[in-house]
Amino acid sequence: MTCKTCGKTTWAGCGQHVDQVMRGVPAGDRCRGHEGEPSTGFLAKILGR
Numbered sequence: 001m002t003c004k005t006c007g008k009t010t011w012a013g014c015g016q017h018v019d020q021v022m023r024g025v026p027a028g029d030r031c032r033g034h035e036g037e038p039s040t041g042f043l044a045k046i047l048g049r
Contacts, residue, residue, distance in 0.1 A: 009025045
């Protein structure tokens, strides 16, 4: 799965199989998350902004 913010590889789901999914992805190609970044509002998400 590709992160919509940075374009790197990420995962979705319960989290039980993250290691299996990400095992073949180089560390530099993995999304590390974007928690410190400001989030967009509801309308911006709908309108793709």
